[in-house]
Amino acid sequence: AGLGLEPLQCFVSGNMMSMQDFCYEWIDHRDEILAIAAIIREKRLQIARLIADSPVSHANYGGNVVPEIIGKDTFDQYYLPCYDEAAEILHRKGKLLGSHFDANCRLLAPSIAASGLDYIEAFTPAPDTDLTLAEARAAWKNKVLWLNFPSSWHLYPDQEVTRKTCQLLAKLEDFHGLIMGITEDIPQERHLDSCRAIMSGLEQFPYPPESAGRTEPGHAP
Numbered sequence: 001a002g003l004g005l006e007p008l009q010c011f012v013s014g015n016m017m018s019m020q021d022f023c024y025e026w027i028d029h030r031d032e033i034l035a036i037a038a039i040i041r042e043k044r045l046q047i048a049r050l051i052a053d054s055p056v057s058h059a060n061y062g063g064n065v066v067p068e069i070i071g072k073d074t075f076d077q078y079y080l081p082c083y084d085e086a087a088e089i090l091h092r093k094g095k096l097l098g099s100h101f102d103a104n105c106r107l108l109a110p111s112i113a114a115s116g117l118d119y120i121e122a123f124t125p126a127p128d129t130d131l132t133l134a135e136a137r138a139a140w141k142n143k144v145l146w147l148n149f150p151s152s153w154h155l156y157p158d159q160e161v162t163r164k165t166c167q168l169l170a171k172l173e174d175f176h177g178l179i180m181g182i183t184e185d186i187p188q189e190r191h192l193d194s195c196r197a198i199m200s201g202l203e204q205f206p207y208p209p210e211s212a213g214r215t216e217p218g219h220a221p
Contacts, residue, residue: 001051001054001056001058001059001060002059002060002061003044003047003048003051003059003060003061003062003086004044004047004061004062005062005063005064006044006061006062006065006078006079006082006083007036007037007038007040007041007044007078007082008033008037008070008074008078008079009062009063009064009065009079010037010040011025011026011033011037012064012066012069012070013064019069023069034078037078041082044061044082044086045085045086045089048085048086048089048090049089051090051095052089052090052092052093052095053093056095057095057096058095058096058097058098058118058119059090059095059096059097059098060097060098060099060100060121061082061083061086061097061098061099061117062079062082062099062100063099063100063101063102063121063122064100064102064103065079065099065101065103065108066103066104067103067104067105067106067107067108068104071107072107072108072111075108075111076111080111080114080115083097083099083115083116083117084115084116086116087115087116087117087118088116091116096118096119096144097116097117097118097119098117098118098119098120098121098144098146099117099120099121100121100122100183101120101121101122101123102122102123102124102129102148102183102184103124103129104129104130104131105123105129105130105131105136106130106131106135109131109135109136109139109140110139112139112140112143113139113140113141113143117143118143118144119143119144119145119146119177120136120140120143120144120145120146121146121181121183122146122147122148122181122183122184123136123145123146123147123148124147124148124150124151124183124184125147125150125168126150127150127152128150128151128152132171133145133147133168133169133171133172134171134172137172137178142177143177144177144178144179145177145178145179146179146181147178147179147180147181148181148182148183148184149165149180149181149182149198150164151184151185151186154186154187154190154194155187155190158193158194158196158197158200159197161194161197161198161201162197162198162200162201163201164201165180165197165198165200165201165202166201166204168201169201169202180198180202182195182198
């Protein structure tokens with residue numbers, strides 16, 4: 001399930017205004033922006049309570065945060081509290097909370113580590129961002145990493161895609177709390193071949209038996 005975008009993110013990547021207009025309004029009319037964001041925040045909590053009582057196992061809360069636009073201070077002040085209060089509601093009912101972080105994450109990594117998020121969905125490792133998979137695993141030890149296979153790698157021949165998949169995994173000490181995913185568009189002509197090549201790489205790294213089973217809130221499997 002999904003709670004929708006974070007209150008401030010509604011202005012950045014929602015349909016209220018353009019990202020550039022948000023930057024102007026954030027400087028010129030911040031009080032008005034925050035007043036609207038406070039209303040959205042309450043609505044998100046209402047959704048969180050509905051999700052907590054539903055049959056679903058996990059939910060995303062926003063994402064697509066661009067640190068070059070938001071910055072660490074604004075993220076810490078206006079994003080983290082939203083994750084934490086929603087996580088508290090969901091954790092009471094055994095649900096997991098995640099967010100969609102597919103941009104550069106190095107600046108925000110310590111803050112994300114301290115958040116109540118259980119998983120990071122769409123994490124895109126280097127070379128497409130500024131954080132490697134090994135660095136992300138070290139920064140977010142108790143969070144599930146739900147990856148986005150680097151989009152630029154889909155353009156390679158099949159054998160190279162398989163090699164790069166192995167190369168990506170080889171930098172990890174273990175594979176606990178790791179999901180390989182694709183959250184961005186694959187070139188049409190590469191859909192089947194690239195996915196098969198990724199699977200060929202994954203098959204060379206068997207999953208440890210202790211990684212199976214349900215994830216408890218706040219703990220990677």
